[in-house]
Amino acid sequence: MMRFSTLLAALSFFLLSSGVRAQNPADAEASMEYYLPAEASYDSSIPTPEEVLGTVPGQWHVRHDQLVQYMQAVAEASDRVTLHEYGKTYEDRPLLYLTITSPENHGNIDRIRQEHLALTDPDRSGELDTGNMPIVLYMGYSIHGDEPSGANASLLVAYHLAAAQGGEVEQQLANSIVLLDPSLNPDGLNRFASWANTHKSKNVVSDPNSMELNQRWPSGRTNHYWFDLNRDWMLVQHPESQGRIENFHRWMPNILTDHHEMGTNATFFFQPGIQSRTHPITSPENQELTKAIAGYHADKLDKEQHLYYSEESYDDFYYGKGSTYPDVNGGIGILFEQASSRGHAQESIHGVLTFPFTIKNQFLTSLSTLEAAQDLRVDILNYQRDFFKKSRQAGDEASTAAYVFGTPYDRARTHHFVEMLKRHRIELYELAEDIDVDGESFEAGSAYVVPSDQKKYKFIKALFERRTTFSDSLFYDVSTWTMPYAFNLPFVEVERGVARGDKVEGLPSFPEGEVVGGRSSYAYLFEWDEYYAPRALYRLLDQGVRAKVATKPFTMNLDDGEVKTFDYGTVMVPLGPQRTDREKIHQLIEQAAEQDGVTVYGMGTGLTSAGIDLGSGSFEILEKPSVAIVSGEGASSYEVGEVWHLLDQRYEMQATLLPGNRIARADLSRYNVMVMVNGRYDGLANESVEELRRWVQNGGTLITTKYANNWAREQGLAHIKFVESEADTLEGSKEVKPKAYADMNKSRGAQYIGGSIFHAILDLTHPLGYGYNDNDLTVFRNSTLFMKKAENPYATPLYYTDEPLASGYISDDNLKQLSGTAAIVVSDTGSGRVISMTDNPNFRAFWYGTNKLFLNAVFFGQTIAGSSGN
Template identity: 75%
Template structure:
């Protein structure tokens, strides 16, 4: 069956009298409803009903039940082995099943090694793909409230273990299936609890039902409310880190990613919109995806079910499960099933019952298996040619390598290296100091990535700065240039700039965070450390937690250390030994921990007198209060962005914060906090009493941090003295409006949306929000069209966009013109307090290490910003 047949089937179904074919309202949870009846089943393999006391779809499966069944089926079947490879933040086990024939199981490690060798251009030609098994990774419900996938995985596991017959055995011999039943255990469990708790004996399909309307933050995300389907490339969370390890351990040929979408939709499978496929993805990848699609179409046609393809979704951002394989020699396939969200829901096609949605996920798992058998050798050969071509392109590339790193922040450089090694990128320590592209790179703090390697295409995707596109619409972000995200100097090495003598020691495995040191040992007078290092906030918070008094330098100075004199910059933290209520030996222990665990270089000083600049007893050293942070967390706030702040403070900086329900604002005692964060969102539902309480709190000296559209609320309520850019339509009004085709309306609207791009900005390094940065040129991430005028007070705009702001990604010409020269951060005076307005999200998806410090500076040093410098 080819694509023309697929489309014919689609339009035929549109004309059918029953839109869904098999009536979704009549779907009932029973094994006979789900399972094919053309095979026999091994009675020694337990069914989900026998282990769990329910048939999939009767209730939403909890994660512990899912694990219980997978353990039971693995114990009963010689086709299956179970692997627990990591734990979630909530200590739930992450697991997958290796499914193949019993004979393959006896030789599984050699099968794996042979398969991985297919990705090695130096060995792959020696391998005969005719008799090699194909390897697939089937992943279910990375969004926890799109749970039909995980519930279908129970049926898939049973079918693979129990189905009998010559054809089944042949398929098992020819394939290895890595079955991941729950890509997001914490989210799945959160949603199952909601749906099951609100289920009625008589199913309620009313879309207004509480069962079908989760409360904030929903079950979509993981424990910290991150979308794990955006983390495949970023690998910031344990679920993703373990999964990427498995991916590269096996190098699967096909990866399936089972999702849900709106209730009134039907069923989608890839390929997506072709004009939005990333240019690095080979054409053969998409042609094979189309060939696989024919098998999904045939399976769903036979069941009289509606579906569509090549619409709505795309293959551009490489950080999704269905797209990450495309830059790693595999084929990613997205499935999207119309969601019942609970157990039944009314739709334009009638009542959609949960078993119906589960069966579609099960059916397309089987059609994937069927396609893999008939296309097996072609797909295996494609994998071999992908890596051969990737290495060949790298050998021939004008850019022969990339160099990156900074001597000012070992941790940021370390975390970038950590990310690269998780993706099996080959890189080396820089062997000698070099200057390239206007940047200086030191041998002890920089790294080199040669283009001549099999992961060249992936490396290119990480480093490219793309600003021209064939399509102006994107399902996700249009740019993710990684050195920009980490705010790391980097250069492309061409011609004479690159040579093999730049390559020092090869970096093997994921390295440990480099340690710092205490220069001068134990001090009887004071310690100082600079704010450059990424984990400096963690060290400072630990000191404050122990009641150690600390100060921050608002001016630079030169201090006398054991190694001679050293120039200390704005933002240097001073820890005097006396007067303190904490014993000096305890302070020294904390300094050692800052060096060993946080990577800081701590200087012991023996005198308060400095050769140049302020002395250590100067009033230009500002006293610091320990931040007591509340983050508004509830309806109206973006759960993603609340989660990003929560994760940053809790996981990275070991800080205690309060997730504060907005409905408590009108009566809660806010004096226990000195920092309140309002992330992107709409807060119009806050009562007059809540607004009054926040105003009184800020005017009494609090620091309010608002990001993105929370700034509109702050401006409307006279908390932030900011002005938004208003588009001048006067000239447009004078122009004649020409009619346009109706079919182009969505594209025209979408072209004005900034889905996610990277921009150049200018930072005031003398401002408290600029402490710890060493270059006034930086890049920031933006995914909104909120533009702020620079403040009238010339000292109140510490970060603003340059006149030529686009660094990487898509933005329309109109929006680019409006963005140029506007403010990224404005500080407002409100009584004795400060409101810090950030137009962008400095904590995006936990991988924007480069702008995290802006946010942490607002938390730690917002209190020190001089009152006369606010707007």
């Protein structure tokens, strides 16, 4: 150790004496002199962050309100900067970005934007002279709130571009439009800043065991509902993403930077990533330009003697991330990953890593991106023009002339799919005539056409394709996302054009239902098909209205002479006996039609023409769901957040986030439904386990997903069995065949299911199948948990087909184990029910197709007849 210290001291002396500054992360200082280029001069009329906030970036973690305060001050002081607010987060924080360019460009900003957008129009782009056009950059920081070096660096980037003087920066601004988004996740950033600042010591502690460096569940990575916003670029389910995607298409940037952090013991990463894992739709030209830009990052970091790497660890496959979404939309996405101090300083294998050091790397690579954009400006602009020309040409020549999708049974689900497509500026039309293709029927008025002959064809193909073969079996994220499968919408690829009706312009209006038959004198009926039928039912139950659900179908004569068959799961609201005033009930029914898209039938009699009558015992009385979601350490915050968001935002239901450590002390009789998502619950106290057991036995409905099923089984709550893997066991007579050590990670990783789509068979007569109209259901899976079918033949309402793979990657061994296994098993424990789901039906808020499975468990779990599992 002494010899090493002596050598290190000698090396430091040599570097200093030779005029080379040693860049030790531990020596980084939170000062403007440390961050800013030594050769630059700055306009004194532009305030520094310290002058506005009273602190230099890196001394403390910037709060979002401080970030907004400084951006407002810069915009007010500089004629290079304008400030735009483009929305609000769930916690009502403003979402904003700066437009930074020369004063001359600001004077012509609308003309510049329109001309730039013309570059994406194959019919107009050939007329444009790219040699005289500015390049557009979107610089986005800290979409993960606990990766704060980006957001803190944005203070420096804004100051530098607003205040730096000289010909170089003036030329850069004349040739560029910089859209600077200082915080892509304000709620998460603020949550983390509060944690880090609250636990900071006067004498900064770098011990990795420090509370400052170990956040409490659920961490600041995610947004208010604990979603990873960097997976939402394509899915656009949250206000942060919706505003950001609107900005993206308003400008169609050429380069988008996405500033992140990674493990403390790493260094610094920039793209391109692993080439064998780049999505095949991404063009080689895109990767070549990304590599050319990477040279500028390397030069900048070389001068500072900062360690970095590229073409490892990360890939460009999933198009729902900030670094990949531009790649399929004519731009170049660049991921930056900085080793994280996670606080103000932390020990690492490279010494103490300080917060200022992490900020400087993000600042430096922001500048190197801008420099690359200047030198490669014409090449990148030409690439954007060529991209859309080639995309439309590929669509013209594609064997698939159009994609047709839609269902008459659930207009809201179809509506949300159309809404998502329009957020991405995809051209689509209403279907003009009924068609039958490949065994699927589509009706005019409930189906849509997405033609291939349009400039967005590459993105459309990425959304609709079913891919089951891959050049690499490892994925940083999911291996597929076939959107119609996610929405459980029938869809087909047609080889010839189909009759198009009206073009869908802008975001579609929400489809309203109606009250057929008007004000009722006996009962109201509505089927469970519509996506928001649970919202309508909850509102009724919450207002004290009695409701029942049909466990058998029946047929009724309507007032207009039509004969209608009502399916399993039809909800009946009788007018007698009721405690709620009939006028109030009618108002709630009208609200269901208007706001929930539900068609309600007013009936004047309880006598049916076939099947059960309305007074039959085959109508089960429904209780208002009172839901608790077990939360806290051990539970997946992502999946807790998905349930919370689903119930709170979409269905306007109250749901209690119940900390696991409160279960033993809580009055569980307040709840009739409890949810335990994927996680490890070994930390629950014995008293908590006993309270849960008593609660289920007394009639509660417990819903468990993924690895929570293991815990429920071990506690004797779920009567389930798992398929044991044979891949990891060796018989004594077999010899172990040696393999190359270098292939170990790849071989093991190939057995991981990162996210694929599978066909399953649903029992439409089971309460969990209510509201579905096709027993072929596509489900999302990202685990290797394989559950056997229940011995009781009525206790497995959903199971995988014998050939289940619909889209995505799965190893042959895992596919064999998955085939024919259970996706859901229902166990009865005392008077209660445990509903075990091997998969997550609420994945990332966009898996609309299986949300109904989960809501059925919430609303109808209480009605499932005793049918013990294994």
